[in-house]
Amino acid sequence: MSIDDRFSQELREQRDEQQTGTLSEAITGPVFDWATDFSHADPQWAADPFPIQDDLRQRCPVAHTERFGGAWLPTRYDDVASIAYDTERFSSRAIVISNFRPPLDLAPVGGTPPISSDPPFHHDARKLLLPAFTKTAIGRYEESTRAYCNSLIDAFDTSDGRGVVDAAQDYAKYIPMRVIGDMLGLPQQDTALFAQFVEDVLGTVDLPPEERGERLRPLFDYLYDQVREHVDNPRDDLTTHLINAELYGQKLGPEHVVGTIVLLLIAGIDTTWSAIGASLWHLAGHRADRERLVASPDALSTAMEEFLRAYAPVTMARLVKEDMHFGDVDMKAEDWILLSFPAANRDPAHFDQADQVVIDREVNRHAAFGLGIHRCLGSHLARMELRVALEVWLSRIPEFTLADPSAVTWSTGQIRGPRALPLRIS
Amino acid sequence: MKVQIDSDRCQGHGRCYDLAPELFGADDEGYGQVLGDGIVPPGQEQGARLAAANCPESAVIILEET
Numbered sequence: 480m481s482i483d484d485r486f487s488q489e490l491r492e493q494r495d496e497q498q499t500g501t502l503s504e505a506i507t508g509p510v511f512d513w514a515t516d517f518s519h520a521d522p523q524w525a526a527d528p529f530p531i532q533d534d535l536r537q538r539c540p541v542a543h544t545e546r547f548g549g550a551w552l553p554t555r556y557d558d559v560a561s562i563a564y565d566t567e568r569f570s571s572r573a574i575v576i577s578n579f580r581p582p583l584d585l586a587p588v589g590g591t592p593p594i595s596s597d598p599p600f601h602h603d604a605r606k607l608l609l610p611a612f613t614k615t616a617i618g619r620y621e622e623s624t625r626a627y628c629n630s631l632i633d634a635f636d637t638s639d640g641r642g643v644v645d646a647a648q649d650y651a652k653y654i655p656m657r658v659i660g661d662m663l664g665l666p667q668q669d670t671a672l673f674a675q676f677v678e679d680v681l682g683t684v685d686l687p688p689e690e691r692g693e694r695l696r697p698l699f700d701y702l703y704d705q706v707r708e709h710v711d712n713p714r715d716d717l718t719t720h721l722i723n724a725e726l727y728g729q730k731l732g733p734e735h736v737v738g739t740i741v742l743l744l745i746a747g748i749d750t751t752w753s754a755i756g757a758s759l760w761h762l763a764g765h766r767a768d769r770e771r772l773v774a775s776p777d778a779l780s781t782a783m784e785e786f787l788r789a790y791a792p793v794t795m796a797r798l799v800k801e802d803m804h805f806g807d808v809d810m811k812a813e814d815w816i817l818l819s820f821p822a823a824n825r826d827p828a829h830f831d832q833a834d835q836v837v838i839d840r841e842v843n844r845h846a847a848f849g850l851g852i853h854r855c856l857g858s859h860l861a862r863m864e865l866r867v868a869l870e871v872w873l874s875r876i877p878e879f880t881l882a883d884p885s886a887v888t889w890s891t892g893q894i895r896g897p898r899a900l901p902l903r904i905s
Numbered sequence: 906m907k908v909q910i911d912s913d914r915c916q917g918h919g920r921c922y923d924l925a926p927e928l929f930g931a932d933d934e935g936y937g938q939v940l941g942d943g944i945v946p947p948g949q950e951q952g953a954r955l956a957a958a959n960c961p962e963s964a965v966i967i968l969e970e971t
Contacts (some may be wrong), residue, residue, distance in 0.1 A: 614919050638969075780923075842958040850961060854916035859935065862923075886956035 484595035485733040486706045501580040503548030503690040505687045515585025518546050520685040525891040541808050545577050550815035563850040567796035576796045579688040591742040607724050611827035613714045614859040628871035642905035643882040651755035654868050659747030677749045681892045722868045751861045751897020753792035755868045760897050763881045768838050773877040782838035788845035789836045791821040794893040820846045879904045906945040907968040908953050910937045914964035925952030
């Protein structure tokens with residue numbers, strides 16, 4: 480029997496030394512003109528991106544910025560869809576915009592397959608994961624998720640008499656962290672670490688690349704440790720599944736295994752945390768909608784989809800493969816595309832009352848989980864977590880309001896959701 | 906009325922089997938499948954229309970004549 484040494488520290492360091500890529504100068508500071516200098520790292524964008532998107536859709540539907548070494552922002556549904564479907568001209572080699580572009584030869588695998596992969600490799604890498612994320616497979620986690628949501632509410636501490644809890648930090652955040660941690664087979668006592676990892680990956684895109692690299696190191700150190708532990712002690716979880724998985728007759732490379740775990744962990748947390756938080760934020764501020772859902776829990780099925788449309792948490796990115804025309808603009812090879820599904824979801828050309836939250840909306844062809852081959856792998860997981868989190872909250876805490884609207888903060892970057900959400904619950 | 910799924914378009918969002926589980930199911934990878942011959946029994950037309958109208962990929966096709 481040969482020893483599986485794919486994940487050794489020595490080999491990892493050798494690979495790290497060979498890393499190349501292209502750096503761009505970090506341009507920061509406030510945005511004055513969103514059509515020519517947009518930045519999704521700007522606090523104004525984090526606080527309320529929708530008026531900015533609505534304005535751009537009218538006057539400059541494919542906006543540009545010199546930041547991040549050059550990027551474009553389409554805000555019309557049709558443009559977002561056509562880019563999502565066009566894997567010939569737009570690469571997923573990197574899907575988080577920063578001041579670092581990974582080397583061209585990282586395609587078609589990318590750093591975090593399959594989200595970072597292009598065809599034809601993408602399809603094969605994705606097939607390894609699909610069976611674990613079907614609606615049926617995810618159904619196995621519903622009961623434990625419901626129990627966990629209840630235990631979080633049981634633990635709310637309102638002993639100071641103010642009756643205020645932070646629904647983002649004390650509720651929404653923990654639900655996806657626990658579920659994806661369990662699916663990957665990571666120790667439950669490590670759950671608190673995951674939130675910091677998410678911040679290190681997604682909240683640091685504005686930093687100079689070297690500094691950002693340093694911020695990412697603890698995540699990779701942790702996951703390499705966990706993978707080595709799983710090599711020694713295999714069990715029935717996604718980490719062991721990836722260690723044993725084969726493509727084209729060979730086991731996966733170590734970067735593929737760890738890259739996919741990074742994807743599942745990070746994408747599994749920030750996104751659903753944001754969706755649960757944004758839904759509770761809406762209901763805290765809209766009494767009629769809250770009372771409706773408390774009185775008619777069945778209405779949650781359309782309400783949930785409407786929250787996903789109106790507060791879609793996830794914006795993706797692409798890299799332009801070759802110089803090209805896109806509509807009225809000339810895109811250059813290696814330009815980023817900020818692929819805003821949230822902006823597409825509020826395009827009045829595709830949705831009646833696009834800027835309104837209509838919880839009974841029956842026809843809702845939204846793109847919150849993306850379009851085309853990169854449809855969110857975890858969409859069935861996210862919908863289960865969101866539904867259970869809201870069902871449990873509304874049954875346990877039917878009355879709640881924003882304790883201090885000005886104290887609500889929203890995450891910066893490509894994943895948007897509340898990060899401080901003080902709610903008065905009694 | 907009859908329903909079909911365009912498997913070139915379907916990406917496994919699962920809206921069809923969420924909204925009309927009597928007409929659609931999922932395969933082992935989560936892609937939508939028409940149950941049986943796709944003929945929509947009387948009374949289930951609304952489910953078929955909702956599934957088609959909510960598919961993000963417009964992969965659910967309705968044939969009105971049978």
